[in-house]
Amino acid sequence: MTISIWRYSHLTLAISSSIFILLATLTGIILAFEPILNKLEPYAVKNAQTLSVAKTIDNLKANYDEIISINIDRNSFVQASVITKQGKNQTFYINPFTGKKIGNVIEKAPIFKFATNLHRSLFLKSTGRFIVGLVSFLLFLMVVTGIILIVKRQGGILNFFKKVIKEDFQQYFHVVIGKYALIPLIIITLSGVYLSLEKFSLLPLNKNKHVLTETHTDKPTQTLNFDVFKSTTLKDIKHIEFPFSTDAEDYFIIKLKDKELYVNQYSGNTVSKKKESLVALASSWSMVLHTGQGSILWSLVLLVTCFAILFFIYSGFAITLNRKKHSIKINNKFSKDNAEYIILVGSESGSTFGFAKTFYNALIQQGKSVFVSELNNYSNYKKAKHLVVFTSTYGDGEAPINATNFEKLITKTPQQNTLQYTVLGFGSLAYKAYCKYAVLVDALLQKHQNFTPNLALHKINNQSFKAFKNWAELWSASKNLKLKIDTPTKIPQPKNSQLFKVVNKSKINTDHSFLIEFKPEKKIKFTSGDLLSILPQNDPVERLYSIAKVNNNILLSIKKHEFGKCSNYLNTLKLNDIMTASIKKNKDFYLPKKAKEVVMIANGTGIAPFLGMINNKNHNNTKNYLFWGGRTKESYQTYSKYIDKAFYNKSLNGIFISFSKEESEKKYVQNTLEEKEDLISRVLKNKGVIMICGSVAMEKGVLKTLNTISESKLNTPLNMSLIKTDCY
Numbered sequence: 001m002t003i004s005i006w007r008y009s010h011l012t013l014a015i016s017s018s019i020f021i022l023l024a025t026l027t028g029i030i031l032a033f034e035p036i037l038n039k040l041e042p043y044a045v046k047n048a049q050t051l052s053v054a055k056t057i058d059n060l061k062a063n064y065d066e067i068i069s070i071n072i073d074r075n076s077f078v079q080a081s082v083i084t085k086q087g088k089n090q091t092f093y094i095n096p097f098t099g100k101k102i103g104n105v106i107e108k109a110p111i112f113k114f115a116t117n118l119h120r121s122l123f124l125k126s127t128g129r130f131i132v133g134l135v136s137f138l139l140f141l142m143v144v145t146g147i148i149l150i151v152k153r154q155g156g157i158l159n160f161f162k163k164v165i166k167e168d169f170q171q172y173f174h175v176v177i178g179k180y181a182l183i184p185l186i187i188i189t190l191s192g193v194y195l196s197l198e199k200f201s202l203l204p205l206n207k208n209k210h211v212l213t214e215t216h217t218d219k220p221t222q223t224l225n226f227d228v229f230k231s232t233t234l235k236d237i238k239h240i241e242f243p244f245s246t247d248a249e250d251y252f253i254i255k256l257k258d259k260e261l262y263v264n265q266y267s268g269n270t271v272s273k274k275k276e277s278l279v280a281l282a283s284s285w286s287m288v289l290h291t292g293q294g295s296i297l298w299s300l301v302l303l304v305t306c307f308a309i310l311f312f313i314y315s316g317f318a319i320t321l322n323r324k325k326h327s328i329k330i331n332n333k334f335s336k337d338n339a340e341y342i343i344l345v346g347s348e349s350g351s352t353f354g355f356a357k358t359f360y361n362a363l364i365q366q367g368k369s370v371f372v373s374e375l376n377n378y379s380n381y382k383k384a385k386h387l388v389v390f391t392s393t394y395g396d397g398e399a400p401i402n403a404t405n406f407e408k409l410i411t412k413t414p415q416q417n418t419l420q421y422t423v424l425g426f427g428s429l430a431y432k433a434y435c436k437y438a439v440l441v442d443a444l445l446q447k448h449q450n451f452t453p454n455l456a457l458h459k460i461n462n463q464s465f466k467a468f469k470n471w472a473e474l475w476s477a478s479k480n481l482k483l484k485i486d487t488p489t490k491i492p493q494p495k496n497s498q499l500f501k502v503v504n505k506s507k508i509n510t511d512h513s514f515l516i517e518f519k520p521e522k523k524i525k526f527t528s529g530d531l532l533s534i535l536p537q538n539d540p541v542e543r544l545y546s547i548a549k550v551n552n553n554i555l556l557s558i559k560k561h562e563f564g565k566c567s568n569y570l571n572t573l574k575l576n577d578i579m580t581a582s583i584k585k586n587k588d589f590y591l592p593k594k595a596k597e598v599v600m601i602a603n604g605t606g607i608a609p610f611l612g613m614i615n616n617k618n619h620n621n622t623k624n625y626l627f628w629g630g631r632t633k634e635s636y637q638t639y640s641k642y643i644d645k646a647f648y649n650k651s652l653n654g655i656f657i658s659f660s661k662e663e664s665e666k667k668y669v670q671n672t673l674e675e676k677e678d679l680i681s682r683v684l685k686n687k688g689v690i691m692i693c694g695s696v697a698m699e700k701g702v703l704k705t706l707n708t709i710s711e712s713k714l715n716t717p718l719n720m721s722l723i724k725t726d727c728y
């Protein structure tokens with residue numbers, strides 16, 4: 001399988017540098033605390049930034065014999081180096097308003113010294129510094145390739161910040177956190193690279209030099225009266241170096257944010273100005289941005305970003321291992337020119353290859369000559385008579401990575417024979433462009449003169465093995481074959497499996513239906529209308545049951561089929577038995593929050609989600625009506641308890657029941673809908689919502705009846721945007 005160059009680069013970069021990134025991140029986490037702790041020290045003096053340098057010097061002079069330097073650090077703490085009246089040379093934090101000492105200069109704690117050395121040079125001096133700089137650059141490249149991968153995944157740059165669809169925990173959070181950590185990551189990596197370049201003196205030198213503009217004067221004056229000191233506040237100052245001697249050639253050296261001044265110690269005139277170079281300014285910014293010095297907020301951002309990097313390392317490797325597990329190799333027994341059956345696969349993350357392999361094996365078992373390849377390898381097939389395309393859809397309805405050239409290839413590659421073709425699309429209903437690329441492939445083949453359709457395009461949602469098996473049966477019937485589709489030997493456990501305990505179970509009724517109530521062993525979120533996915537033992541095909549949320553438990557309504565593996569398994573469960581299953585969100589079938597009136601229509605066990613919905617607290621005063629079709633009055637007894645309760649609580653405003661097998665009143669749910677056409681047309685007119693759950697046959701009949709009511713009473717076809725269905 002071709003692997004995207006970007007994904008390959010992203011992965012290679014990650015593998016080659018992960019140990020160093022891990023070290024840098026762990027030390028980065030420790031170092032992020034240093035500026036936070038420093039900033040919390042009580043050495044910041046209120047309004048000190050507004051005080052003039054002249055006043056500060058004045059105050060210091062009143063307390064000490066001599067001033068050597070004044071320094072304002074990134075926390076805005078004012079530091080002075082002085083000779084005390086006792087003749088001692090000392091450096092400490094001062095209150096510039098009084099000139100008095102307020103604390104000793106903070107010493108770097110040993111843990112921070114250790115972490116800094118490891119972070120900067122891995123204790124390997126220049127070699128270590130070089131490695132760290134390189135790793136920082138590699139991490140930057142990973143951010144860039146990551147951005148490209150997100151853009152591809154989201155289907156274009158404009159969709160970059162659009163919601164990410166959750167397919168799998170690691171992938172989802174790798175992308176989501178990646179989007180939000182993007183800017184800090186770029187800043188951290190680029191500033192890291194910059195600081196390394198600086199250490200290796202690889203940055204352009206500052207060509208600005210001091211040029212003296214005044215001849216010296218030996219006339220002593222009062223330092224305090226210098227204009228430059230009076231007009232400059234501590235806000236602008238980084239450092240002031242006092243003249244070392246009384247020689248006129250010794251100046252005050254004043255480092256401001258963007259320039260350096262020489263000030264004559266006698267005249268107070270600025271004798272030279274040197275502008276800070278852009279390189280030096282960038283160095284200063286790189287230091288601040290990379291270390292978080294002076295800002296608790298930015299240090300916290302750096303800290304969180306370090307944790308994000310740790311998550312990327314974990315989730316990135318988990319995704320890769322998962323892909324490896326799913327990657328499938330097919331050893332073709334026949335060449336492309338000797339095979340009668342050609343299977344072409346479009347796949348991004350490999351799962352479609354699994355289906356192709358199963359299909360390939362089934363054909364080979366029947367003694368057929370088959371050749372499997374990728375859509376991007378589309379070619380001319382000398383003996384082929386049948387083409388089967390299995391393709392997923394990626395991005396926003398786009399081709400998966402190994403199918404991107406197919407559209408071009410098919411127009412310029414001639415075929416000698418006419419091939420019968422079929423397209424099977426793999427996709428997910430969670431995306432708007434459901435199986436869109438399969439639709440395009442189908443259209444391309446339809447247009448092509450060498451292809452004739454054999455079976456209409458079919459779509460498989462969420463890699464459903466059951467749907468695939470159904471399609472394979474249809475396809476083999478169309479070819480007069482008896483394909484044996486092997487179920488996968490490894491039964492995948494559904495993602496986010498949970499344990500559920502049986503806490504209630506009704507007797508099985510004359511329709512072979514029963515209710516079973518499960519209590520989740522762990523606290524989980526779910527809503528009536530969500531689905532419970534159950535894999536019965538030794539069966540890879542998941543069964544989905546619509547959930548009713550009752551007393552915070554899951555209530556299912558099950559019909560036991562004679563040979564139904566899952567329904568029989570559920571029927572064998574006793575009180576307190578534990579079952580493994582997983583919850584699948586089904587937001588499209590939630591009770592609407594805003595509708596004034598909701599009509600719920602179900603037959604048989606399709607009533608389940610509605611039993612939960614009508615028993616939910618009705619905060620919006622929505623009026624709920626339930627139409628249910630069953631076989632006999634006895635069938636209804638199974639559910640009556642929940643319906644009575646809803647009536648009692650006034651969360652159900654009408655119930656309309658039809659029995660199809662009661663001699664006295666044989667009716668289907670559609671007949672009752674016709675009888676209540678005034679209610680139905682009112683709900684449709686007022687933009688209420690109609691929810692349907694149950695068999696597909698019932699759904700068809702109900703939609704037809706609703707359409708008839710809409711056309712006759714409202715003179716308009718049924719507005720499908722008001723209909724929600726969950727039928728099977």
Ligand SMILES: Cc1cc2nc3c(=O)[nH]c(=O)nc-3n(C[C@H](O)[C@H](O)[C@H](O)COP(=O)(O)O)c2cc1C
Pocket residue numbers: 153154167346347348349350351352353392393394395396397398400426427428429431432433434435436462463
């Ligand atoms: C990022 C991403 C984008 C997807 N976009 C679509 C889409 O637009 N339409 C669709 O039907 N399915 C979409 N899917 C679902 C996949 O097509 C589906 O999971 C398929 O079975 C994956 O097959 P593969 O593993 O062979 O690539 C998308 C999946 C992912 C991860």
